Amino acid sequence: MIQRLITLEKFINKEALSGILLFVATVAAVIVANSSLGQAYYDLWHLPLGLNIGETEVSMSLTYWIDDGLMALFFLMVGLEIKREMLIGELSSVSKASFPIVAAVGGMAIPALIYVALNPDNPLGFGVPMATDIAFALGILMLLGNKVNPALKLFLVALAVVDDLGAVLVVATVYTSEIQSQYFIHAGIIYALIWILNKRGVTNLLPYLLLGIALWVYIHAIGIHATIAGVLLAFAIPIGSKIDEKKFIKDTKGAIDDFERNIDDVPILNHHQIDSLETIGYGYDKVQNPLVRLEHNLHGLSAFFIMPLFAFSNAGVLIDFSTVHANLAIVLGVVLGLVLGKPIGILGFTYLAHKLKIVKKPDTISWSEILAVGFIAGIGFTMSIFITHLAFLDEDVISAVKLGVFAASFVAAIIGVFLLLTVKKFNK
Known part of the structure; x- marks a missing residue:
């Protein structure tokens, strides 16, 4: 809380x-x-x-490019905010x-x-x-x-x-402009692939974003305002992390202990300490919520570049x-x-x-x-x-x-x- x-x-x-x-x-x-x-x-x-x-x-x-391209990123952030508030925020209960x-x-x-x-x-x-x-x-x-x-x-x-x-x-x-219905199937297939990533537990954001670009292209081709692609993508971004907090704490404590045990007099990190840091970094990436991470990364870009x-x-x-x-x-x-x-x-x-x-x-x-x-x-x-x-x-x-x-x-x-x-x- x-x-x-x-x-x-x-x-x-x-x-x-x-x-x-x-x-x-x-x-x-x-x-x-x-x-x-x-x-x-x-x-x-x-x-x-x-x-x-x-x-x-x-x-x-x-x-x-600004109104349809960059604003799609803004609407992606808006969609992430809506999903977060509906799942865990001020709109999460009746x-x-x-x-x-x-x-x-x-x-x-x-x-x-x-x-x-x-x-x-x-x-x-x-x-x-x-x-x-x-x-x-x-x-x-x-x-x-x-x-x-x-x-x-x-x-x-x-x-x-x-x-x-x-x-x-x-x-x-x-x-919306004149609807080009022949592109619905293309957009539908791409959006289905995005949701398959979600259901398979993929938390790496890169494939979501790459497919999101393709979704933007076909939503635009349909005649629906292309910024809606950002909102559709946002709803498919997973909120669950790859590992839970308890596992992250346990693994991180172990890595910190290993880091401390391998302190020596040499003024650079040894390979044991580097391995410990990589373990911590790996855990950091896995414990983060993909939705919150993407929203955080987009918020500064949106607030201080796209909207101005x-x-x-x-x-x-x-x-x-x-x-x-x-x-x-x-x-x-x-x-x-x-x-x-x-x-x-x-x-x-x-x-x-x-x-x-x-x-x-x-x-x-x-x-x-x-x-x-x-x-x-x-x-x-x-x-x-x-x-x-x-x-x-x-x-x-x-x-x-x-x-x-x-x-x-x-x-x-x-x-x-x-x-x-x-x-x-x-x-x-």
């Missing part, structure tokens, strides 16, 4: 720092896009980048999972309904206000420090994980409010969905479910704090921008929606912080 809390604390701290980095990358992108370097900025991300394999050429724009699940469902359903109500003839953008940016949201909670109830951080993590799962399902089922790069390449938008006026219903749907839909959905669904005795509100969290978290969850940002590029093709619409996402995320954050500080002051 203590180790789980330490792992969660490290996760939250990384997300918080990542949120700050995302903010810096976003501000930099907007500044550059509206400066004299604006045209060079846009030309850079549309630069074709590819390679030739024999007579086969694979070429895509740099933005496409009693722990029911409340954040209801909150997340409300926080996705109401924003989507608000958007569709305002855009009945153009409903495809309903996924934009559904998303929560966990890095920014946790970053704000961490910056507030001890002014925030620690239980809220756990609640927000669980809520955001379910929210991510919802976003994955929407991307997989709604935002995604933000810098996609957040650059010309500040032109004429596009907002021309697409006012769409922008209002996004803004109201994030700023009002999220808190109404999260508070409303949980309150109603609690009164109907479907779920029980944690005693450590007040309804005022849940409302505040509802506003914090209205920070859509990078996930909302990601879905924006899937939902719309017109560049003017995309630019207008991005401005709406920025404005909504800022307003939601300000209201959420104000409520959190007010609740803390009131509870003193």
Whole structure:
């Protein structure tokens, strides 16, 4: 239990720092896009980048490689987080999972309904206000420090994980191009091979990742957004280690004893000591959980490279409010969905479910704090921008929606912080 809390604390701290980095990358992108370097900025991300394999050429724009390639690694990490939370974390039992699940469902359903109500003839953008940016949201909670109830951080993590799962399902089922059904068999065979590795107890990550690349290729060929390959791969990564902790402790103690017995006066290690270290290293590799190891390795890459790069390449938008006026219903749907839909959905669904005795509100969290978290969850940002590029093709619409996402995320954050500080002051 203590180790789980330490792992969660490290996760939250990384997300918080990542949120700050995302903010810096976003501000930099907007500044550059509206400066004299604006045209060079846009030309850079549309630069074709590819390679030739024999007579086969694979070429895509740099933005496409980031959005479909690097973001597949991000979604792989998201999938690993979802699986971990469902197996051993805040979603591992009905009693722990029911409340954040209801909150997340409300926080996705109401924003989507608000958007569709305002855009009945153009409903495809309903996924934009559904998303929560966990890095920014946790970053704000961490910056507030001890002014925030620690239980809220756990609640927000669980809520955001379910929210991510919802976003994955929407991307997989709604935002797809024309389906090329002939590639389903290829993807199915590769995915079956991945699960065979899992069932055979293979804990070496390399074959999973190599097959994952092939899965990405065929998922892309089918017409489903290729980032879903990352989530499918994550669900197949085993969580069990090759050896248990007791065997690791026993073998390691024996190796350390051998290392100590063979100490000599020579200033370099002898072969007995080297063998002892190799035994320890072998045990270290075998006792690690493959899922946790891969998640740990991907988290730094995602938090400090992939997401900031995604933000810098996609957040650059010309500040032109004429596009907002021309697409006012769409922008209002996004803004109201994030700023009002999220808190109404999260508070409303949980309150109603609690009164109907479907779920029980944690005693450590007040309804005022849940409302505040509802506003914090209205920070859509990078996930909302990601879905924006899937939902719309017109560049003017995309630019207008991005401005709406920025404005909504800022307003939601300000209201959420104000409520959190007010609740803390009131509870003193």
